[in-house]
Amino acid sequence: MEARTEAAPAIARAPTWVLVAVPLALIAAAIGLIAALGGPGLDERRGPPVEELAVERTVLRPGEIQLSVRNTGPDAVEVAQVAVNDAYVAFAADPDGDVGRLSEQKLTLEYPWQEGGAYTISMLTSTGATIEHIIDVAVETPDTGIGFYGLMTLLGTYVGVIPVILGMLFMPALRRVSEDWVRLFMAVTVGLLGFLVIDGSLEGLEIGGEASGAFGGPELLFLGAALAYLALTAVDRRLKRGVERRRAKGEGAYRLSLMVAIGIGLHNLGEGLAIGSAYAVGSVALGAFFVIGFALHNTTEGFAIVAPLARAGRPGFIRLLALGLIAGAPAILGAVIGAGAYNQELATFLIGVGVGAIVQVIGQLLPSIRDREGQALHPLSIAGLIAGGAILYATSLLVSV
């Protein structure tokens, strides 16, 4: 240390903030210089401009089609003309002119579309390139008024809150069964949750793959999952400390149950999002079958929440209701977001949050399926895991959004 101090006395004496600020300033100056000089020594890109537009939102109103487009390519794009099903249409652009990188433009097309029709919208740019957007089935976009949000709240309640609370009705039965049966039910729960992880990951990757790419795609799933996993772990540590301080009987079980409820709640946020957006674009018919399917599917989630409470003290009604709402109510929020402001990036991220949360919860539940020798995988738990996965697989067939 002594020798180095003598070699560079000025650096050694400088305060730490200067040692951070000087490199930062040099980096900024170098980047600024390169930008100002336009990358000296480097040619422009070879070939014609790369023109990309992603349609982020499509709104259908009588006699008109509105597209919100975002430039996801490196070069500016100007939409010169627009054809719908091979016919040029009158349209207005807001703002007018070029769309810069990552900028947005709203195109309002005058077109007498018919309900149920399929439409290919071809945007012809100033250079003659064509960018296509397909509307598979034209359905008027619902007005996002009070009534609409009311409907989404009802929908979220039907598919989220009610089934979860119904599932929790297994609680009294659970309290009577033997240790082995509790272990079995916990294994079933882990199986259920494991299926949700796989199901959610696949769905998130699919939706992420369809994203415009301007703000990322499938990686948002992993980002969301990691964030949720770490955040829930932090919450869990907090709760554990609280439990240890109070040393209350059964508090450990409630903590576990709360963690499961939170994990499932975050999962249901993504599920509500999918339902709301599917409803908004008319790709799902709300009806008894739809609601019954989700009810059966999500009832199993209610079971998962109460399973850890089998050996806890008699739980209060309010406490159980709160757990149910934590797990179910996010479906309402998800449905509202999905129907009102859906985009693939947000959906991928939120589904990722659900996946990460459930992975975290599975980690929490695993100790409770260990037998007296400490083995997690014994005949009973294996049967439970398989049963849980199979139940969710079967009920998921009833609800394909």
Add this chain to the structure above:
Amino acid sequence: MPLLHQFVPHHGLHEALEGARAAEHGSGHGTGGSSALHGGGAAGPTFRPGKTVDHAANGFHPTEMLRDFDWGKTRRLASGRVLREWTLLAGDKEIEVAPGVHYPAWAYNGRVPGPTLRAREGDLLRVRFVNGSEHPHTIHFHGLHPAEMDGVPGVGAGLIDRGGETTYEFIAEPFGLHLYHCHAGPLAEHIARGLYGAFVVDPKQGRPDADELVMVMNGFNTNFDAEGNQTYAVNTVAFHYVNEPVAVERRSPVRIYLANLLEFDPLNSFHIHANFFDYYPTGTRLEPSEFTDTIVQAQAQRGILELEFPYVGDYMFHAHKTEFAELGWMGFFRVGGDRERQRQPAAFHDPVRDEGESA
């Protein structure tokens, strides 16, 4: 629009579009009138309101092209035969084929279609071809001529490279409506890019006086996917004759030289509203083959249409392949009374026929 107003609320859109349309009217664009407002929603296809093609930048105007016949530099030889000479220069040029849509064309004499060359049967034609383009080209004429004048690669002068030139020389025969186009490979691209034009050979005795119009049906595959075209038109600019109807006179003979140079689509067609025409396929016989309101042409097919308009008013004409019509191949005739008679440009008149022999 009134119907739309009655049944469907669409105020926001209406305001946006009306603003643009008002701007269009204010600019004094085109011939004005009701047809400038044609289209939109159920009223049919149209381009974005308020935007027009810059014909000055293009260097040609579809309305002027209609009656622009190039008889060449003309003199009578000692033998008594009439000699006509032209120079065609091939070049690369960006043109606006629809408002705001630019296409990197290859053109003869800076226009698409190229100049309408006109002669009379038996004239000696000398076409000097200079290639100012980055790419090798030729001129291949339809008509009777020796092999070395055919303008295909490997025969006669063959391909003419950048900076090179050649002269095609042959007798104008047979009479009729013919074509010329580049025959370099790939052929589809050299035609699609705009290297083509009409070639009119009059019969020796001429044709009866009429308001003569040249209409070359074409289109542009602006995204170069070689699967159909993005814009369709007569004389290059899509929907041009919707915005500027073709002015003709009532009860007066009209003759249309109609050729199909459309690439990538197998067939094109022409349909006129509220009227019928005599059709002379390829124009090589003086008796019409058909009295009809719709004809079909494959690529390079062409024919002469003769008709009169019995009533004044605006009459639509378009491809009855409706996809093409809605992608730009649509226009109007505006039939006026005597007061609005269209003056014939000087180019219409054959200088030899009208002014007698020149030096």
